[in-house]
Amino acid sequence: MINPTLTTLLDHRSIRKFTGEKLTANEVSTLVSAAQHAATSTFSQQYSIISVTDPQKLAVLAEITGHSWLEGAGHYFIMVADQYRNEQLTPPNATTTTNLHSTDKLLAGIFDAAIATEAMVTAGESLGLGSTVMGSILNDTLRVISLFNLPELTFPVLGLAVGHPAEQPEQKPRLPQELIHFNNEYQPLMANDPILTAYNQLITAYYHERGGNRRDETFTHHTIREMSRDPKQREEILVALIQQGFSLDDMH
Ligand SMILES: Cc1cc2nc3c(=O)[nH]c(=O)nc-3n(C[C@H](O)[C@H](O)[C@H](O)COP(=O)(O)O)c2cc1C
Numbered sequence: 001m002i003n004p005t006l007t008t009l010l011d012h013r014s015i016r017k018f019t020g021e022k023l024t025a026n027e028v029s030t031l032v033s034a035a036q037h038a039a040t041s042t043f044s045q046q047y048s049i050i051s052v053t054d055p056q057k058l059a060v061l062a063e064i065t066g067h068s069w070l071e072g073a074g075h076y077f078i079m080v081a082d083q084y085r086n087e088q089l090t091p092p093n094a095t096t097t098t099n100l101h102s103t104d105k106l107l108a109g110i111f112d113a114a115i116a117t118e119a120m121v122t123a124g125e126s127l128g129l130g131s132t133v134m135g136s137i138l139n140d141t142l143r144v145i146s147l148f149n150l151p152e153l154t155f156p157v158l159g160l161a162v163g164h165p166a167e168q169p170e171q172k173p174r175l176p177q178e179l180i181h182f183n184n185e186y187q188p189l190m191a192n193d194p195i196l197t198a199y200n201q202l203i204t205a206y207y208h209e210r211g212g213n214r215r216d217e218t219f220t221h222h223t224i225r226e227m228s229r230d231p232k233q234r235e236e237i238l239v240a241l242i243q244q245g246f247s248l249d250d251m252h
Contacts, residue, residue: 008126013171015130016069018163023075027127031077031162034123035116044086046105047113047157050078050148060147061159065136074129074163078137078144079117081109083153100153106246113157124162134159139233141240152245170210173202175219191220 023031032049040046052058058076062068070076083100090098099105121131137144137159144156176195189196200218207217241248 004126008122011171012121012125013130013169014132015163015165015167015169016067016132016161017165017167018069018072018074018130018161019166020072021074021164023129023162027129028075030127031075031120031123034119038112038115038119040112040115041108044108045112046082046086046109047116048080048082048085048154049116050080052076052078052148057147060143061137064140064143065134065159066139067132067134067136067161070134070159070161072163073161075161077120077160077162078148078156079113079158079160080148080150081106081113081155081157083109084151087153101245101247102250103246103248104250106155106241106248109155110157117158117160120160120162128164129162130165131160131162134161138237141234141237142243145240145244150244155241155244155246167211169212170206173199173206175199196220 028051035049036045052061053076055071058071061076062071083105087098087100117133121133124131135158137156141156144150145154148156150156176199178195179189179193179199196219200220203219203222204217207215238248
């Protein structure tokens with residue numbers, strides 16, 4: 001089964017090298033419009049998008065993320081979970097307290113920002129643009145918050161570099177569906193599952209054959225390495241969430 005939408009979705013790959021051509025105002029507005037038409041939890045539209053065009057701010061983001069190539073992107077967005085805007089809707093003398101500080105609403109803002117991000121990725125790809133989503137803005141969350149003057153009840157979720165691709169990387173093969181899509185109940189994975197072994201071989205071949213940064217790697221290896229990263233590297237995230245007014249203790 002195939003159509004242009006599926007072709008775009010199934011052809012996805014992150015792009016990290018751009019021609020340097022800037023996106024037009026119309027392209028930027030089209031991507032934002034695609035984000036706005038994504039589903040949004042309780043129709044609260046609890047996210048904001050910041051376009052970063054200031055070269056000094058882009059340089060700071062390059063330093064924080066370790067991705068100097070983002071400065072050559074056609075456009076850069078910061079996707080922000082945002083309950084602050086909705087809090088402004090409460091009348092000044094209201095006696096009721098809002099639930100916007102709750103963990104539930106923090107997650108809703110993160111869902112909204114993330115779903116909007118993917119809509120922008122796909123919209124961009126449908127226009128021939130490439131992009132990379134960046135969680136690495138959270139390498140220094142407090143600095144990102146102050147760089148963009150993010151008020152309370154907001155939180156930077158992802159960066160998004162978009163531009164005209166100057167590379168066509170190999171697609172990264174995904175896990176076989178049997179390992180991620182279950183019927184009616186969860187199916188635990190055994191590390192020696194032959195389906196996983198076959199996938200590991202596929203990933204090894206991918207890392208051997210791809211254009212750049214070739215290495216010897218299985219999916220199992222890769223995932224274990226990711227799991228072994230010291231969580232202290234990003235412990236500031238919790239500090240930042242509390243600083244931004246999210247209570248995180250309301251669900252106990
Ligand atoms: C939430 C999220 C955060 C990500 N953060 C980064 C990042 O900081 N830097 C980066 O180069 N890629 C980042 N990526 C892109 C992933 O590395 C990429 O999607 C994954 O390796 C699969 O490759 P593909 O997108 O080319 O299929 C991120 C993707 C997601 C969904």
